[in-house]
Amino acid sequence: MSDELDRIRREMHAVLQQPGVRPDDSLQITRRTFIHRSLLFGAASVGQTFAWWPLLNTIDVAHAAEAPFKFAWISDTHLYEKSLNTRFVDKVVRAVQEVQAMDPPADFLIFGGDLAQLGKIEELELGVDLLKDLTIKKYYIPGEHDWYLDMGKKWGELFGQPNWTFDHKGVRFIGLDTVSRGPDYWTVKKMTPEERMGHMATLDGTVAGAWAGVGRDQLDWMQKILADWDKSKPIVIFSHNPLYEYYPPWNFWVRDWREVNEVLKPYTKVTNIHGHVHQVLYNEIGSMRSIGMLATSWPWPYAPEGVPKLTKPMIRADPGDHFDGVGWETVNVNAEDKVDVEYIMWGRKEVFVQSDPDSSLSQPEKLRPRMADNMWPY
Amino acid sequence: MTIRATFLGTLCRPSFVVAIAAVAIFVGPTSAHKAPHTPEQLKQYEDVLMEEVRKGDLLFHGDAATAKQMGVVLSTTGMACAMCHPMASDTHPQSYPKFQVETSKFATLRDMINWCIEKPNQGEKIEIDSEAMKALEAYIAWSNSGSVLVPGKH
Ligand SMILES: [Fe+2]
Ligand SMILES: [Fe+2]
Numbered sequence: 015m016s017d018e019l020d021r022i023r024r025e026m027h028a029v030l031q032q033p034g035v036r037p038d039d040s041l042q043i044t045r046r047t048f049i050h051r052s053l054l055f056g057a058a059s060v061g062q063t064f065a066w067w068p069l070l071n072t073i074d075v076a077h078a079a080e081a082p083f084k085f086a087w088i089s090d091t092h093l094y095e096k097s098l099n100t101r102f103v104d105k106v107v108r109a110v111q112e113v114q115a116m117d118p119p120a121d122f123l124i125f126g127g128d129l130a131q132l133g134k135i136e137e138l139e140l141g142v143d144l145l146k147d148l149t150i151k152k153y154y155i156p157g158e159h160d161w162y163l164d165m166g167k168k169w170g171e172l173f174g175q176p177n178w179t180f181d182h183k184g185v186r187f188i189g190l191d192t193v194s195r196g197p198d199y200w201t202v203k204k205m206t207p208e209e210r211m212g213h214m215a216t217l218d219g220t221v222a223g224a225w226a227g228v229g230r231d232q233l234d235w236m237q238k239i240l241a242d243w244d245k246s247k248p249i250v251i252f253s254h255n256p257l258y259e260y261y262p263p264w265n266f267w268v269r270d271w272r273e274v275n276e277v278l279k280p281y282t283k284v285t286n287i288h289g290h291v292h293q294v295l296y297n298e299i300g301s302m303r304s305i306g307m308l309a310t311s312w313p314w315p316y317a318p319e320g321v322p323k324l325t326k327p328m329i330r331a332d333p334g335d336h337f338d339g340v341g342w343e344t345v346n347v348n349a350e351d352k353v354d355v356e357y358i359m360w361g362r363k364e365v366f367v368q369s370d371p372d373s374s375l376s377q378p379e380k381l382r383p384r385m386a387d388n389m390w391p392y
Numbered sequence: 393m394t395i396r397a398t399f400l401g402t403l404c405r406p407s408f409v410v411a412i413a414a415v416a417i418f419v420g421p422t423s424a425h426k427a428p429h430t431p432e433q434l435k436q437y438e439d440v441l442m443e444e445v446r447k448g449d450l451l452f453h454g455d456a457a458t459a460k461q462m463g464v465v466l467s468t469t470g471m472a473c474a475m476c477h478p479m480a481s482d483t484h485p486q487s488y489p490k491f492q493v494e495t496s497k498f499a500t501l502r503d504m505i506n507w508c509i510e511k512p513n514q515g516e517k518i519e520i521d522s523e524a525m526k527a528l529e530a531y532i533a534w535s536n537s538g539s540v541l542v543p544g545k546h
Contacts, residue, residue, distance in 0.1 A: 379539050
């Protein structure tokens with residue numbers, strides 16, 4: 015696995031990291047920390063978590079917008095039915111309250127997928143119910159956990175077309191569906207919908223394979239909707255999976271990242287914001303920058319290899335505090351031509367590691383893929 | 393996380409039972425070290441390990457049938473070990489024994505497994521030398537094969 019990853023990574027660098035190619039020459043990353051006013055709101059509504067100071071860490075990314083605005087991102091809520099688990103419900107409630115309390119308000123919310131844990135109607139409807147308290151405009155893209163019980167039927171009824179585009183104050187926004195084009199592993203094995211979903215819902219499973227992809231049809235669609243867009247004007251693309259190759263065994267990638275890059279190459283100000291990884295991530299490939307977002311549910315550890323060099327890792331979470339290592343984000347597009355992503359991590363003074371012992375990456379590990387899910391009685 | 397009721401059939405598959413019984417006969421203490429190892433013996437040792445790894449993998453991934461068969465309740469929240477530790481990542485078996493921050497005690501991997509079962513998973517902690525504990529340990533260690541021993545590393 016490791017050799018194969020090495021090979022692909024070398025190829026990715028050779029193809030994409032042409033000398034001088036950067037997302038934006040005015041790019042800068044800074045970290046600003048300040049106490050968010052939503053704290054006061056959160057402190058009043060959620061009783062017991064131990065630390066109340068989620069300082070906001072900001073990534074400043076330069077580009078040109080017509081007018082300043084901000085929007086919010088929530089993803090990876092992984093809701094179970096309330097009877098099984100209220101922990102994840104509490105965290106959605108908190109995120110929703112904090113986004114609702116933003117002042118000035120966010121222009122809109124992006125929900126980045128994995129609303130449900132096992133794709134059940136009750137889970138998806140619970141999500142809709144919890145997000146109802148948020149009165150700003152909401153846009154949804156699907157995650158794999160939302161999709162593979164009924165192949166997106168309920169999700170489609172609730173949220174409509176999984177890919178979409180709109181323009182807002184000089185920025186073209188695109189939502190992609192990177193989950194629905196997985197290879198069919200279920201028909202031959204005559205799996206029930208629940209079994210199919212079970213494999214898909216196991217991040218380190220080996221049965222569902224390389225399910226994350228954009229697909230030729232959607233790439234063509236993206237090319238078409240970008241045809242009239244000025245090459246130097248900003249584009250923000252939302253996807254559940256990162257649009258590059260980080261760690262394929264966990265689908266921390268899209269398998270057709272090369273083709274994605276082909277479509278986006280002419281555009282100089284592309285920002286990809288993605289979920290699925292449940293962790294702080296930053297990368298640049300070709301002319302695109304890519305930013306990974308926190309889950310509200312639980313943090314995934316960094317993969318044993320492939321963490322982008324440009325990523326400043328987040329702290330390793332305290333497993334005894336389920337408000338740690340998770341949260342939501344605001345994205346500001348401001349008058350000084352910046353896009354700022356603020357990680358709002360509950361229960362933390364510092365989102366980013368300050369020294370080696372704070373980082374799970376300081377403990378090198380070699381891992382083997384699991385095998386029990388391939389010893390299936392089919 | 394995944395409910396695999398159908399797996400019970402495999403657990404009881406006669407071939408596994410026979411394989412383990414056979415090992416018990418061929419690999420008894422009286423025959424140990426008195427003759428060179430045969431490839432068959434080595435295969436049997438490996439099979440014993442891999443059966444533990446397989447059971448541990450299923451427990452670790454929240455397989456309800458395996459947990460039921462082994463009489464353990466590792467979680468009541470819908471969370472499984474693998475949801476925070478895909479491929480047993482971030483378990484760092486190579487760093488034990490060590491001072492465990494969560495419990496403020498010098499701990500073994502088995503102590504930490506029980507802490508995770510009790511606290512984040514809100515399950516019922518298991519006997520330190522139980523079959524389920526050995527299987528979980530086998531899976532975690534096997535998944536991290538190749539990592540270098542660094543006892544005490546935080
Ligand atoms: Fe997720
Ligand atoms: Fe996901």
